[in-house]
Amino acid sequence: MIENFISSAADQISLLRIADVIDILLVAVMVYFVLKFIRDSHTVRLLKGVIMIIIAVQVVYLLNLHVTSYILRNCAQISVIALVVIFQPELRRVLDQIGKTRISTWFSSDGGSVQKTIEVIGEVAEAAYDMSRTRTGALIVIEQDADVTSLISGGINIDSSVTSALLKNIFVPNTPLHDGAVIIRDNRIALAACVLPLSNNPNITSDLGTRHRAGLGISEESDVAVVIVSEETGIISIAHKGVLYRGLNEESVKTRLTEMLRVDPHDKKRGKIRSILDRKER
Numbered sequence: 001m002i003e004n005f006i007s008s009a010a011d012q013i014s015l016l017r018i019a020d021v022i023d024i025l026l027v028a029v030m031v032y033f034v035l036k037f038i039r040d041s042h043t044v045r046l047l048k049g050v051i052m053i054i055i056a057v058q059v060v061y062l063l064n065l066h067v068t069s070y071i072l073r074n075c076a077q078i079s080v081i082a083l084v085v086i087f088q089p090e091l092r093r094v095l096d097q098i099g100k101t102r103i104s105t106w107f108s109s110d111g112g113s114v115q116k117t118i119e120v121i122g123e124v125a126e127a128a129y130d131m132s133r134t135r136t137g138a139l140i141v142i143e144q145d146a147d148v149t150s151l152i153s154g155g156i157n158i159d160s161s162v163t164s165a166l167l168k169n170i171f172v173p174n175t176p177l178h179d180g181a182v183i184i185r186d187n188r189i190a191l192a193a194c195v196l197p198l199s200n201n202p203n204i205t206s207d208l209g210t211r212h213r214a215g216l217g218i219s220e221e222s223d224v225a226v227v228i229v230s231e232e233t234g235i236i237s238i239a240h241k242g243v244l245y246r247g248l249n250e251e252s253v254k255t256r257l258t259e260m261l262r263v264d265p266h267d268k269k270r271g272k273i274r275s276i277l278d279r280k281e282r
Helices: 002-014 018-040 044-062 066-086 088-100 112-133 164-170 210-221 250-260 272-281
Strands: 138-143 153-161 181-185 188-195 224-229 236-240 243-248
Touching: 044 066, 112 138, 112 164, 112 224, 112 236, 112 250, 138 210, 164 188, 181 210, 210 224, 210 236, 210 243, 224 250, 236 250, 243 250
Parallel strands: 138 181
Antiparallel strands: 138 224, 153 188, 181 188, 224 236, 236 243
16 A cells, blocks of 8 residues: 555656646745744734634534525625725735845845854843943843734834844833833844833742833744843843843843844855745744
8 A cells, every 4th residue: 555655646747847836836835924924923823813703604504504604795795895994914014024025135144143143142232231231221122033013002113234232222211212112123123112012921939020011022022132131130131932031131131132033143044945945844
């Protein structure tokens, strides 16, 4: 039986054309980015609701509940429009990202982006260390592939290079921008004084204040790394994927951020396709 299966599989493979292989690869890439989009955004709960409605429609159809089936079918037609409205920020962000992406960057990069990210990590780590010594509270969100615009409120546009001096100046107490989070996007300071969603995790210890809960909250909802400096203790923490790493110094901040942002200083020519393959191998 195994020999028959192997023989049949070999026959099917021999019938594959180059176009079929390209077709399969394109579908695999599309599925990957759809799943990644769902993971990186806050649409998981909404997606669960959509799946439950689809299951309910199928159950009603199998049980021949004609009136309920009629109602659900009509609701389903309206729900298509509703989904577009609900996911409008995410869809707009995805289309905008596609429009800004050059084809060449999928396969290779000029290395400058990687080097710039390394420099940004160094500036953030230096600023966090200096602010920890003066017990200056800080909340710095570093975006990866996800855009947190739909998750935050408020914010003042900055659009500036990331420097330790500027970060420390933003968080000086009693200044207009100090109360809130800084958003670093595409290796630049995009926004300051942003309000982040708070974590709903009931297991968070009572000694963590609003700043830490906000850092954890945004890291639970999106693919970001959040550097937090406690105003009360000066302790440096990093929130990532809903986990809080505490008691860090300047060097450990650099190490953690390099790992979380998936920066490889020795491989500066990786495009997005190569990054995906390398990540799966790990």
